[in-house]
Amino acid sequence: MPEEHTKAVPQFLAHKEGDHVAVAVQDVSPGTAHGCILHGDQDLTVDVQDTVPLGHKIALTDLAEGVDVIEYGVRVGITTAPITAGQYVHTHNVRSARWQSSVAH
Template identity: 60%
Template sequence: MTAASPDFLAHRTGDAVAVAVRDLEPGPAEGGYLDSDATERVELDQRVPLGHKVALTAIAKGAQVIEYGLPIGIATTDISRGNYVHTHNVRSARWQNSVA
């Protein structure tokens, strides 16, 4: 990562999503992990507001969305690396066994 502050941070290595540390515009973004020195570069295809999530990996429809090393949601559509991840493409994992 450059000397500039990161664009996003992931909580744990292996997380599928990271959190934007400022409003991010489409284009290249760089960030890292709180539990390692590893860095990630992604090409954002959408604006990602401060505090919202960006996909670090492709996530298939129906797959778990992993953050904090834990499933936080289920993808309701295919999510590409660099996509904005929010309620339009993920539902909470909390009620995944509930009747829809």
């Protein structure tokens, strides 16, 4: 009989390698959380700092204030405060990059 390979159901998903954030696919409580990259074969583990509701974002890496936030392999936001890996990423620490110019001010 073939050996069965069991994988834990991911708690969050990143879209591409190099993304700074991942999306919670269930409510995630503080502690160790497991996820994966959709377009890749990499499993991820993050020490989650805050409760992250289903559909919201978790930081995968530390980000300084005023830097781009990458998701889907593209710039989607700009940090308004420093963010550490595992923190809840939302309007309290990121603003949309949708209407921002890519030219530095």
